[in-house]
Amino acid sequence: MGFVARVLISGVAIWLATVLLPGLEVVGGESTAERVGVILLIALVFGLVNAIVKPIVAVISIPLYILTLGLFTLVVNALMLMLTAWITEQTTWGLRIDNFGTAVIGALIVSVVSFVLSSVTGARKD
Secondary structure, eight states: OHHHHHHHHHHHHHHHHHHHOTTEEEEOOSSHHHHHHHHHHHHHHHHHHHHHHHHHHHHHTHHHHHHTTTTHHHHHHHHHHHHHHHHHHTSSSEEEEOOHHHHHHHHHHHHHHHHHHHHHHTOOOO
16 A cells, blocks of 8 residues: 555656646646546656665765755756656656756655655655
């Protein structure tokens, strides 16, 4: 149940970021049900990227985390969102991001919304 809850929370967070930011959009899905499916697939890819790639990037960039007092986390989260967009860009559906600034703001929105929803629902990482 924890994995499914994390994907749903990420899906809601990504959807909210696409609603709030004009440079961030979800492509694919003609009906509402198809659109929800596309968002959940994007959230699944985002979860896999965060589970596989993010720990490696975090270890490599420890000096930058220390130097920036943790603010480099925003850059890493933006890069993970851009990697998700790049992976899904290879298909006809997916996430499209205009530029790095949009990715940073989008990653900030996704992080805050995911934190709030995880706190409210109790679906925290173990």
